[in-house]
Amino acid sequence: MTPEIRHLRAFVTVAEELHFGRAAARLNIVQPALSMQIKGLETMLGVSLLHRTRRVVALTEPGRLFLEEASRILRQLDSAVDLAQRAGRGEAGRLTIGYSAATAHSGLLSRLVGAFHRTTPDVELLIRELHPALQREALLAGELDVGFVVADAASSPPEFERTVVETWQMVLALPAEHPLATHAVVPLSALRDERFISYSALGEDLGVDAFRAAAGFVPAVEHLAENPMMLLTLVGAGLGIATVPAPMTRGAPPGVAFVAVEPALPELPIVALARCDSTNAALARFVHGISNW
Amino acid sequence: MTPEIRHLRAFVTVAEELHFGRAAARLNIVQPALSMQIKGLETMLGVSLLHRTRRVVALTEPGRLFLEEASRILRQLDSAVDLAQRAGRGEAGRLTIGYSAATAHSGLLSRLVGAFHRTTPDVELLIRELHPALQREALLAGELDVGFVVADAASSPPEFERTVVETWQMVLALPAEHPLATHAVVPLSALRDERFISYSALGEDLGVDAFRAAAGFVPAVEHLAENPMMLLTLVGAGLGIATVPAPMTRGAPPGVAFVAVEPALPELPIVALARCDSTNAALARFVHGISNW
């Protein structure tokens, strides 16, 4: 048999008071009950912890050593309970955040993560870059608590909670030497014969459906890029044109010009995706904060 | 209410198995009992630790954190029990050893302490130099487990256990230029008019009673020394002569000669003193070792 917390509490209290009567009072039990506890503990351990000479109670050497350990265990138990309770309120624990390369622009991540860390410093933050599709997988697998993705209005799986963080205007990126680069505004219809660069073969990341609706034709995607920076590099190299979110104009490689289009393409929402059935209270805090920070 | 070890064990086992049935089997209880344990724990903490969806058991975030703490607490409890039991066998804990300056000679301390440490490395050793009278006080106060003192046969308080460690032959220390210094053996009767140096006014440390019995007169103690080295320094300075234990001839200051006396003085026992009622099992091991090492 192994000791219970109750035995440790009893022993530590007696060791502190060195008096069974007072210790029992502090423990809100009666003295004989305490004597039994200590006796039971000593029997379990097979060692005498307290030397009782009717008038004086003293620790034995095993008792002295066991006292240190028992006190530490009791303190750790208290802190473990507190930790679990704070985790239940979302004030402690771990939050794993995913983002796609595209959402790394515009400083929204540092703004949200910074504000969250300031309000709840005991939540450990793990931040991983992941392609949007992998983020959805990771969310379902429980490896991710929340993911930031660029999303057109269509894609909304039912088990995900969507929170729109911000919306980005779409602009046209084209080589600086392109004839249209000097225009302030370019009509979409003028782009029918252009070659487009996108992330995926379907162009879904950049809202191909919205494009067709606004322009009346499907853009011809001829090149694919791995990430936004590579996309703009390809544009700058003259391989084609692309519609990109306005925040990407910052830090663009040389040789790329940006112009507005007409009619304007729908704004691109950046959404935070999270599982509705998550048990991580820190996630609720984080998602709640998105609207307020 | 606060959790008991039983709750931690139940929770850790379920968290490891992620299956109530198997966990219950490992805990040698029945599944409904385990369900109750976990439910009770969650109620106490006020947080859900395990997410049960009939077919799949998974840890919540509070559960993940509580698991780490609970595992650590269980490991520490095991080691605390083991520590107390080893202390009960004298294999762990602390042993406080006292010695008087006189007993520091002859390497008996390093021999005993070294051998003890090699057999029981988990016993922390505290070694303090103390005057013999203070050692007896410290022993009674529980501040010392064992004390090494030079003792003539007379002084043996009843609550102390005496173990003779070794016995020292007595020799005469006298200034090198003293007329008797060239003798191989000096008759005690030739010392009647000499001035003696001792530790205490009564000369008890050096066996004045034995001296009187052997020589037929009480030596005239004219100077007192704080410790053996100072005593020999005074002898070398020509302030008087002294009877000293043979081990002190090693490392003596210059100007001191040593000669045997006739009849020989009784040998001086070095004893280890310890309280008979000590609760420190390491002490029993140590005292037992004295005879064997």
Next chain:
DNA sequence: TAAAAATACTCCATAGGTATTTTAT
């Protein structure tokens, strides 16, 4: 339908309470 956890209940071990005894000062 089957596997697994929860619920309902019963029983007994044991923690804790009351009264008393023992023992050392």
Next chain:
DNA sequence: ATAAAATACCTATGGAGTATTTTTA
């Protein structure tokens, strides 16, 4: 004589067992 722990005995809480129900994959 008194203070304090131990012992004896009783009571009742709650932990564990058996049988059954509920739930979802």
